[in-house]
Amino acid sequence: xxxxxxxxxxxxxxxxxxxxxxxxxxxxxxxxxxxxxxxxxxxxxxxxxxxxxxxxxxxxxxxxxxxxxxxxxxxxxxxxxxxxxxxxxxxxxxxxxxxxxxxxxxxxxxxxxxxxxxxxxxxxxxxxxxxxxxxxxxxxxxxxxxxxxxxxxxxxxxxxxxxxxxxxxxxxxxxxxxxxxxxxxxxxxxxxxxxxxxxxxxxxxxxxxxxxxxxxxxxxxxxxxxxxxxxxxxxxxxxxxxxxxxxxxxxxxxxxxxxxxxxxxxxxxxxxxxxxxxxxxxxxxxxxxxxxxxxxxxxxxxxxxxxxxxxxxxxxxx
Numbered sequence: 323x324x325x326x327x328x329x330x331x332x333x334x335x336x337x338x339x340x341x342x343x344x345x346x347x348x349x350x351x352x353x354x355x356x357x358x359x360x361x362x363x364x365x366x367x368x369x370x371x372x373x374x375x376x377x378x379x380x381x382x383x384x385x386x387x388x389x390x391x392x393x394x395x396x397x398x399x400x401x402x403x404x405x406x407x408x409x410x411x412x413x414x415x416x417x418x419x420x421x422x423x424x425x426x427x428x429x430x431x432x433x434x435x436x437x438x439x440x441x442x443x444x445x446x447x448x449x450x451x452x453x454x455x456x457x458x459x460x461x462x463x464x465x466x467x468x469x470x471x472x473x474x475x476x477x478x479x480x481x482x483x484x485x486x487x488x489x490x491x492x493x494x495x496x497x498x499x500x501x502x503x504x505x506x507x508x509x510x511x512x513x514x515x516x517x518x519x520x521x522x523x524x525x526x527x528x529x530x531x532x533x534x535x536x537x538x539x540x541x542x543x544x545x546x547x548x549x550x551x552x553x554x555x556x557x558x559x560x561x562x563x564x565x566x567x568x569x570x571x572x573x574x575x576x577x578x579x580x581x582x583x584x585x586x587x588x589x590x591x592x593x594x595x596x597x598x599x600x601x602x603x604x605x606x607x608x609x610x611x612x613x614x615x616x617x618x619x620x621x622x623x624x625x626x627x628x629x630x631x632x633x634x635x636x637x638x639x640x
Contacts, residue, residue, distance in 0.1 A: 327351050327552065328507065330358070330516075335529065341521060343528035348505045348515040355502030355514030356611055362518060363498040365535040368470045372494040372525060373411040373440075375404055376477065377487045381460040386486050392457025395450045400461075401486060403450065407431055408443040408494075409465055410525045415439070417465040421449070424458040440465065443524045468492035495531050497521040499601075501608050582607060594630050597622040606635070 334346040350358060378401070383390060386397040395403075411417060417440050423429045429450040431442045452459060464485075472490045481487050498520055505515035520528040583606050585598050601620040603609055609617075609631065617628050 328513070330354075337528075341524050341528070342519065343532075344517060344519040345528075345532055346515065346517050348513070349507045349510075350514040350516060352512045352514060355516045359500035359502060359516050359518055359611060361539055362532070362535050363500060365538050366495045366498045366520060366531055367493060369538055370493055370495050370526065370531050370534055371467060371469055372492040373409045373465055373467055374490040374492050375407055375409070375463050375488060376466045376472075376490045377464045377481055377485050378404055379462045379482070379485045381462075384484050390459075392452055392454035393450055393459060394453055397486070400450050401488065403448060404461075404463065405488060405491070406444075406447055407434075407449075407463070408447070408523050408525050410441040410443055411465060411467055412439050412441075414467055416467075419463045419465060421461040421463065422458070423452060425455045426452055429459055434463070466490065466492075494523050494525045495520060496523055500611060501602075501604075502611065585609075588634050590630060590634060591627075594623070594627040597627060598631075609635075 328349045328351065330347050330350050332345055332347055335343055337343045347358070380390070380397065380400070382388075383397055386401060388397060390397065393400075417437070419434050419436060419440060421429070421431075421434045423433045428448060429452060430445065431447045431449065432445045433449075434442055436442055449461075450459060468490060469492055472492065474487045474489055477487060477490075498518065500516060500518035503515045503517065504511070505513050507513055518532075520531055522528055522531055526534075585595055585604055585606075585608075588595075588606075590598075597620065598604075598609075600622060603612075603620075612620075614628060617623060617631070618625060
């Protein structure tokens with residue numbers, strides 16, 4: 323194992339689209355790939371600042387169970403649709419926006435009267451349907467800045483009786499996946515390379531989310547480190563030309579061990595194998611980057627599949 327703790331670099335960024343990008347970080351001290359990847363993933367999912375509608379009021383509606391003549395949807399349906407509004411707020415102050423739509427037709431976010439401090443990211447998002455030319459729908463939306471998830475019960479502000487409070491999902495990061503591969507620097511062949519993919523809702527770019535997460539971690543660790551500093555060794559690395567879409571990764575080292583065993587070689591059931599591969603879990607090492615709760619949250623993966631995987635790993639003495 324190398325005695326040097328090298329300064330990691332973002333050696334390549336592949337932007338899949340405006341809301342998704344993959345970052346390659348190397349070289350990392352042996353074992354630091356999972357340490358850094360897991361830390362960044364948790365901060366990205368839970369702690370990136372974002373905006374959300376925290377309450378709303380429909381004119382002429384006293385509570386969420388009130389009938390609305392001329393509107394196809396009821397207040398409960400409208401409430402669920404309002405939760406899907408994506409907003410970018412420039413500043414920290416609370417904002418109140420008004421949506422006005424008169425006459426037949428679909429009600430979308432395009433009818434929101436935004437201001438210089440608020441940008442509606444998904445203007446075509448559906449809110450309701452009006453089926454009467456004489457009906458006017460007026461909704462006041464209260465927008466706040468926050469981090470993570472906040473339930474109605476956690477909101478300390480008292481609302482008027484005709485205002486409906488909402489659970490707020492502030493996080494603009496939708497999904498984070500990472501995997502760790504081997505890399506080398508000179509004769510040191512036991513270093514890590516972190517490959518992390520970030521998907522956002524469009525209110526923040528993947529790069530900005532990545533940098534904010536790193537800054538949060540720096541602030542936390544700097545406060546704990548006091549005056550102690552550890553000298554790191556910088557190194558120049560040529561930008562990676564690896565094709566991230568190529569499923570065949572050429573390894574420089576032959577001593578990859580059991581952790582690089584393919585999921586397809588574990589003789590799991592077809593359903594479990596497909597679920598893992600569809601969620602970009604290709605090796606045992608990829609499995610170890612997620613805990614039990616995160617595995618169960620994978621699309622198409624459940625408790626029975628988790629038990630099957632754990633039994634197989636136990637059989638392999640892992």
